[in-house]
Amino acid sequence: MLVAFVLLFVTCYLFYNLFLVKSSKPKWLGEQEINTSASFSTLDMLLGRKTVVDKDHHIYNSMGTKKFCVVDESPSPIILLKDLDLIKKVFIKDFDYFTDRRDFFTVSDKKSVLNKLLGMLKGEEWKNVRQTVSPTFTTGKIRRMMVHFNGVGQQWVKMLAEKAKESPTGSAKIDVLSTVNQYTLEVIGNSVFGMRTGTIQDPNSIFAQKAGRMANMDRITDIIKLNLSPRYPQIFKITVEGDVKQNDFQQLLIEARKGELKALGSDDLDSFEKEAEIRDNNSNTKFSDKSKILTDEVIIAQGVVFFLAGFTAVSNFISFAAYSLALHQDIQDKLREEVGRVVKEDGSLDYDDLAQLTYLDMVASEVLRKFPGAARLDRVCMKDYRDPETGLFVPKNTAVVIPVHAERSPYSYLPFGQGPRNCIGKRFAIIESQAAIANLVHNFRIDPTEKTPVPLQARFIAAQTFLPMDLELMLTPLRKQT
DSSP states (O other): OHHHHHHHHHHHHHHIIIIIHHHTOOGGGGGGBOOOTTTSOHHHHHHTSSOHHHHHHHHHHHOTTOSEEEEOOTTSOEEEEOOHHHHHIIIIITGGGOOBOOOSSOOSOTTSGGGGSTTTOOHHHHHHHHHHHGGGGSHHHHHHHHHHHHHHHHHHHHHHHHHHHHSTTSOEEEEHHHHHHHHHHHHHHHHHHSOOOOTTTOTTOHHHHHHHHHHOOOSHHHHHHHHHOSHHHHHHHTTTSSOOOOSSHHHHHHHHHHTOOOSSSOTTOSOHHHHTOOOOGGGGGGGHHHHHHSOHHHHHHHHHHHHHIIIIIHHHHHHHHHHHHHHOHHHHHHHHHHHHHHOOTTSOOOHHHHHHOHHHHHHHHHHHHHSOSBSEEEEEOSSOEEETTTTEEEOTTOEEEEESSSOOSTTTOOTTOOSTTSOTTHHHHHHHHHHHHHHHHHHEEEEEOTTOOSSOOEEEETTTEEEEOSOEEEEEEOSOOO
């Protein structure tokens, strides 16, 4: 039944894009249009024979000195920006015109959890949820999450050291992405859902299996199954219901809804309990506005967002960093020396320690520059927009696209986006990743193996996320684990 449904979907999709869309091409495309139909057909893109990055590189190189161009891309034309001043206007200066993002997929049920993902929300609903959720990601909250990063990091290092000890060579050959996933899943389980997943001890645990199904949306069938299966919302709803207070993001979201979460002046409190004091049960009416914004569906959806971003995106980031360090031993040695100067005797690093690691920050930034997680950034124009300086005209409801894999500078190097609609979990992702990288270089020498691909083989999933394929590295312990 599912196969038949998918075939019908693909047939309708191709018919719509190859015939109906072409016959309704808008008149405003004009001379700024770059035609890509000959080199990048809808079928090629749908079947994965060519990627959105291939297409964007082709367009970008074809633009010459043009500051922008129009691309007739299904289901409707887009405007691709090259000029840095225009990019800055879209993201920041003229953000009021470009408040929404394009839909990644469409779900018919308006109350579906998938429709409540932060990236899918639009207009006032997005603004209200973003403002309500933002206090979850203050420096003070993430500072207290370091207990998860340290605890999980030490378990992870111990597991890797045991694997090396069992090897006759004293070194462990690892599949990098699956190994890093063990760390990120445990961190996310602890900090987002307040639960121990057991993925470090058992990479095939139930949590890991379900996480893998959610993260591997590289086919249409996976997205359809995610939408149709009622099990995923039920899984994420476990931590929404009940009144047990836990030091995790899900609880922070629930408290934000109740109005118990303070965005300012509370980061230095010693106790999470002090920060989120339970108010009198009879005064629930005070929080009615917050409750309307953060419904259970919205809370569950943001749990999904934090999970996917903190798991898949961070795993890729750490994997690319490990790969880069393996190929550049001089940088690895310099980074190891810096980490060794601040790490505590028990091997832990706190938030302030990470802030001292300036070279680590440089390494992380370079990895993100070379291997950005998203292929594109986009915004949807909410009302007709004209830029008199460049002659750019963007009709209402038209998507404006910025290719991430392009020329680099402060406003084209955008691994987390820019402006009010940037990645809300940016700080969390960076700290989680830096803690893992520091743990790796402090405890192991990272080397390529005979199977390590040079250059790196990669793919795109759902035309967005840049993932390493079959990436093997070797870890050699540098110190004895207790």
